[in-house]
Amino acid sequence: MLPTPSIRRPGLAGSPPGPSRRAAGPPRAARAAVAGPARRRRRGLPVLVVAAIAALAMSALGPALRVSTVSADGAPGLPDLTFYGRGYGHGVGMSQYGARGRALAGQPAPEILAHYYANTTLGTRSAATVVRVLLLSGFAATPAKPLTVVGLVGGWTVDGIAATFPANARLTLAPTAPKATTWNLKVASATGARLAAKVVSGNVYVRPVNTSSVLQLVSKPTTTNVYRGFFRVRLTTAAVVVNHIAVDRYLRGVVPLEMPSSWPAEALKAQAIAARSYALYRVHPATGLFDVYDDTRSQVYRGKRVETSAGNLAVIATGGAVLLRGTSLVNALFHSADGGWTENNENVFVGPSGAIVAGAVSYLRGSSDRAPDGSSYDKASPYATWTTATYTPAALSAMLATDPRTAVGTLSDLDLSNRGVSGRLISVTLTGDLATKTVSGAVFRAVFNAAKPAADPPLRGTLFDTAPIP
Numbered sequence: 293m294l295p296t297p298s299i300r301r302p303g304l305a306g307s308p309p310g311p312s313r314r315a316a317g318p319p320r321a322a323r324a325a326v327a328g329p330a331r332r333r334r335r336g337l338p339v340l341v342v343a344a345i346a347a348l349a350m351s352a353l354g355p356a357l358r359v360s361t362v363s364a365d366g367a368p369g370l371p372d373l374t375f376y377g378r379g380y381g382h383g384v385g386m387s388q389y390g391a392r393g394r395a396l397a398g399q400p401a402p403e404i405l406a407h408y409y410a411n412t413t414l415g416t417r418s419a420a421t422v423v424r425v426l427l428l429s430g431f432a433a434t435p436a437k438p439l440t441v442v443g444l445v446g447g448w449t450v451d452g453i454a455a456t457f458p459a460n461a462r463l464t465l466a467p468t469a470p471k472a473t474t475w476n477l478k479v480a481s482a483t484g485a486r487l488a489a490k491v492v493s494g495n496v497y498v499r500p501v502n503t504s505s506v507l508q509l510v511s512k513p514t515t516t517n518v519y520r521g522f523f524r525v526r527l528t529t530a531a532v533v534v535n536h537i538a539v540d541r542y543l544r545g546v547v548p549l550e551m552p553s554s555w556p557a558e559a560l561k562a563q564a565i566a567a568r569s570y571a572l573y574r575v576h577p578a579t580g581l582f583d584v585y586d587d588t589r590s591q592v593y594r595g596k597r598v599e600t601s602a603g604n605l606a607v608i609a610t611g612g613a614v615l616l617r618g619t620s621l622v623n624a625l626f627h628s629a630d631g632g633w634t635e636n637n638e639n640v641f642v643g644p645s646g647a648i649v650a651g652a653v654s655y656l657r658g659s660s661d662r663a664p665d666g667s668s669y670d671k672a673s674p675y676a677t678w679t680t681a682t683y684t685p686a687a688l689s690a691m692l693a694t695d696p697r698t699a700v701g702t703l704s705d706l707d708l709s710n711r712g713v714s715g716r717l718i719s720v721t722l723t724g725d726l727a728t729k730t731v732s733g734a735v736f737r738a739v740f741n742a743a744k745p746a747a748d749p750p751l752r753g754t755l756f757d758t759a760p761i762p
Contacts, residue, residue: 370685370703377756378668379631380675382640383658383716385409386566387630388551388559389676390661393669395556404562405615408634409624409655414565415616419540423571425593426582427519428512428533433475438464439511439531441498441523446505450479451497453488459505461487463498471529496525506596509533516594519545526581534582535595539575543567543607544599549592550626553602560606567591569615569624617655625656629675630714631755632668634658639712640754644697646710646719646732658713677760681748691743692722698739701726708757715761716754 379387386408394404402414433439441463447456450463457463460482468474468491477496479488498507499522509517512533521537543564547553551563570591575583584590615622625637637656643649661669670676683691685703692698705723712718717733731739733754741750755761 370688370706372682372684373688373706373758374682375680375751375756375758376760377631377678377680377752378676378761379627379670379755380629380673380678380752381627382625383627383630383633383635383714383753383755384637384640384656385625385627385634386562387628387634387661387670388563388626389629389670389673390668391559391562392551392555392672393663395559395562397663397669399558401558401561401565401610404558405565407659407661408626409566409615409622410657410659412615412617412622412655415614415619416612417539417568417572417614417621419612420538421572421575422521422536422577423539423542423575423584424524424577424582425535425537425542425584425586426532427509427523427535427586428531431511431531431533433466433511433531435466435476438466438478439525439533440464440509441525442508442510443498443500444506444508444518447501448505448507449499449501450477450488451499452492453479453490455479455488456501457487458482462510465492465496465525465527465531467529473528475527475531493527496527498523498525514594516597518597519595524581532581535586539568539571540607540611542571542593544604545593545595546571546591547606548598548600548603549594553600557602557606557609560602561610563626564603564606564610565613565615566624566626568610568613569622570626572614573621573623615655622655623653629670629673630661630668631670631676631753631761632662633660633714633755635712635714635716639716639718640734642718642732642734644732644735645730648718675752678749678752680751681744689724692739694743695739697731697735698722698729699727700724700729706758714755715757717756 386405390408391404394407405414406412431439443457443459443461445459447458448461449456457479458481462480462482464478465475468476474491474493477488477490477492478486480486500507503520506518506520507523509519509523519535519537520541521535524534524536526532526534546567547560547564550567551560553560571584574590586593615624635658637653638648638650639658641650663669668676689701689703692700692703700722701724703722703724707721707723708717710717710719717736719730719732720736721728721730737751737754744750
């Protein structure tokens, strides 16, 4: 629940999960914990032991934390640099590849979730709770290119029109004049016969007559534009389309996009519970037009056409199950691969200079995600470990100069010492002949990825260094 993460769109079934899911702002603080039986069975390591492990992990990064050298003539300079990293995404909450590894090791979904969301319990919420998903916004319709919806499989209706339209009938909406807020609504049969026409404004509600009927948003240019639930079309000078859908039907179009359906059933169940919690945490029916986006700004949702048997079974098997902290829903963030260690939320969702701006959330604590043999549970990820290309100081300086936040002139020192419990960079300090600047690890990553040559590998997270990380 793969910042707004923008490295890539999460893959379809059979592809690696996307980088991460995050809230629009810092996660909200939770209420007091009530640890459940499953959590008590999996008590954490003693604090001193955890601290010792963290110290060992950080000591492995030590030799390359600060990069600066002195050239033969005594002037400061940098060597050529290659960045070595682990994991993909922000590293907070559940690692999807980690969940897969834990499921393959025999852990059931509740145990997997208890690890990634400490001091939470499983509870229930109604599977019929409606989630409002933004499908299309700012659509500038014209008479030649109207907003178009087609009812598939069964009949459908439009509020305010006393008729039930047949399957494959087509609804079109276009402004009555350029920039007008009144719209011409027309409904035509599959053969083109006019079934209804009127001038409308404000909201248009399009509803299937039963749960087997679905709606196709033809104006959304994708092959996965068929949805359960009903549409609210908000009309001003442009159109917005929001899908109102029961949460467990919504999840059928989420789980297969966020986790390949070929993965172990217990991992899919963990994903279903995390995704349900993530969505319901964001539901606010009394305010706003929608609750979640249909892309990586929230969690990826593509409607009926991406549903799979395994994904549906995971949703059904966990029907209504959610993560709770006390009696409150959990902000169940997740990401693709954690590189062997998850991170505290406040060390990731920081200000642009790396300043800590979010409060610590008790269930989003960083911890080791390694098996008893020391291997990372996310080892099957193609990005469990990764490297960038090698850059000369001049090339790296030029890349950083493309953004005023990191432009310091000729780079002479790169301070990578400010790290969280997992080793992820909280901030990076850049020293050059023109300035010294400190930016968050996320800003450094974003600037690097935007400026690097297109063929070069990106920084896939903020857990990286100038030497391989164990």
